[in-house]
Amino acid sequence: MKVQVVTNTRDISGRIAVTGSKSESNRLLILQAQFPNLRIENLSNSDDTQVLQTALAGPKTIVDIHHAGTAMRFLTAYLSAKEGVEVILTGSERMQERPIGVLVDALRELGAEISYEKQEGFPPLRIKGKNFEKDRVEVQANISSQYISALMLMALSLPRGLKIDLEGKVTSVPYIEMTLQLLRQCGITGTFENNSISINSAAHIDDKSLTVESDWSSASYFYSIAALSNTSEITLSSYREDSLQGDRSVAEIYQKLGVKTTFLEGEINLQKVEMEPLKVLELDLANSPDLAQTVAVTCFGLGVELKMTGLHTLRIKETDRLQALKNELEKLGGKVEITQDSLHLFASEVINSGVAIDTYNDHRMALAFAPLALKVPIYINDAGVVSKSFPEFWKDLQKLGFSVADSATD
Numbered sequence: 171m172k173v174q175v176v177t178n179t180r181d182i183s184g185r186i187a188v189t190g191s192k193s194e195s196n197r198l199l200i201l202q203a204q205f206p207n208l209r210i211e212n213l214s215n216s217d218d219t220q221v222l223q224t225a226l227a228g229p230k231t232i233v234d235i236h237h238a239g240t241a242m243r244f245l246t247a248y249l250s251a252k253e254g255v256e257v258i259l260t261g262s263e264r265m266q267e268r269p270i271g272v273l274v275d276a277l278r279e280l281g282a283e284i285s286y287e288k289q290e291g292f293p294p295l296r297i298k299g300k301n302f303e304k305d306r307v308e309v310q311a312n313i314s315s316q317y318i319s320a321l322m323l324m325a326l327s328l329p330r331g332l333k334i335d336l337e338g339k340v341t342s343v344p345y346i347e348m349t350l351q352l353l354r355q356c357g358i359t360g361t362f363e364n365n366s367i368s369i370n371s372a373a374h375i376d377d378k379s380l381t382v383e384s385d386w387s388s389a390s391y392f393y394s395i396a397a398l399s400n401t402s403e404i405t406l407s408s409y410r411e412d413s414l415q416g417d418r419s420v421a422e423i424y425q426k427l428g429v430k431t432t433f434l435e436g437e438i439n440l441q442k443v444e445m446e447p448l449k450v451l452e453l454d455l456a457n458s459p460d461l462a463q464t465v466a467v468t469c470f471g472l473g474v475e476l477k478m479t480g481l482h483t484l485r486i487k488e489t490d491r492l493q494a495l496k497n498e499l500e501k502l503g504g505k506v507e508i509t510q511d512s513l514h515l516f517a518s519e520v521i522n523s524g525v526a527i528d529t530y531n532d533h534r535m536a537l538a539f540a541p542l543a544l545k546v547p548i549y550i551n552d553a554g555v556v557s558k559s560f561p562e563f564w565k566d567l568q569k570l571g572f573s574v575a576d577s578a579t580d
């Protein structure tokens with residue numbers, strides 16, 4: 171479905187309840203599979219969480235996790251350490267291009283029986299569950315933190331727990347810290363110090379109910395709306411100042427772009443404030459890669475030059491996000507230079523109107539470009555992609571006064 175997004179007002183107000191964090195939800199589901207006395211509140215309603223729930227619901231011979239990176243990586247470790255399991259773990263065409271060799275090598279080192287069904291280093295995988303006896307492994311940490319979180323979530327099932335030594339520059343660190351904090355909230359002990367992680371064995375946990383905080387990556391699109399508006403009074407729930415999510419850094423980033431965040435009881439309020447216009451924004455997003463698209467589009471809309479680094483993981487996500495951003499921002503009239511790990515957007519005053527944005531099977535392309543409707547009418551191709559993380563997004567935009575119309579023509 172292609173949609174046209176427009177808005178007649180640039181004064182945006184409203185109240186939105188955002189779904190639970192998909193990162194927290196998917197970690198807690200893997201823990202719940204091991205400890206059924208764990209209760210989870212405010213679980214994400216994203217596709218990525220639903221496919222993981224379905225995969226964990228009962229034994230299957232083929233598990234298809236579609237586009238969900240966390241589900242693919244977490245299940246690979248979880249299933250390979252489960253004696254008696256025999257399964258083929260697969261995903262979408264794109265998932266079959268997203269590397270998993272680093273995780274498979276680490277698991278094989280521990281005693282796993284995993285083979286590649288098609289291309290070496292990529293899904294689909296044939297997994298035969300085993301009891302692991304080793305308690306120490308080395309893993310390359312500069313490609314995806316999901317490999318490390320996957321090992322941590324499985325580690326507690328090993329008889330002596332697991333020590334994981336991280337090699338190279340560790341990327342997306344807050345996601346590793348989130349995994350450790352959630353383990354601790356369940357009563358499982360562990361440490362993460364000096365590139366070394368230790369997780370202790372746990373056979374059971376006390377009855378526990380944990381509430382997932384709403385998704386800060388999803389909140390970023392409302393920050394972009396606030397920044398591109400004339401005035402904004404947007405309230406989002408349920409958020410807290412002591413979040414486990416690294417993307418909470420969106421609040422500090424958008425402060426520089428004129429958005430003030432006020433933490434209220436379980437909510438945040440986003441207000442556009444008057445400030446001297448920013449000329450250049452420089453950011454290292456190695457800890458918050460999922461914010462890259464949001465920030466790039468906001469800066470383009472505001473005519474701010476943007477120099478982003480730390481983007482080495484973007485090329486192996488739902489699409490090559492660096493190339494996709496360059497393609498679509500240039501269709502709108504922007505000038506963008508990319509390298510393997512950086513993006514430079516030049517300040518521009520012109521925004522082409524009525525452009526149809528391609529989304530490349532990537533939810534964040536649709537989510538990030540839609541707020542630009544505050545500047546020019548815009549079309550979003552394959553608008554349904556948002557359901558990977560944020561199924562309610564188009565309805566929520568309408569609540570804020572945007573018109574989102576099915577554009578069946580052309």
Ligand SMILES: O=C(O)C1=C[C@@H](OP(=O)(O)O)[C@@H](O)[C@H](O)C1
Binds near residue numbers: 342
């Ligand atoms: O562990 C997680 O929940 C995630 C880790 C990050 O991936 P990388 O570690 O591959 O950068 C992030 O981009 C992804 O959306 C979710």
Ligand SMILES: C=C(OP(=O)(O)O)C(=O)O
Binds near residue numbers: 237238239240488534
């Ligand atoms: C990269 C993402 O997800 P995943 O890697 O879990 O597919 C994302 O949601 O932006």
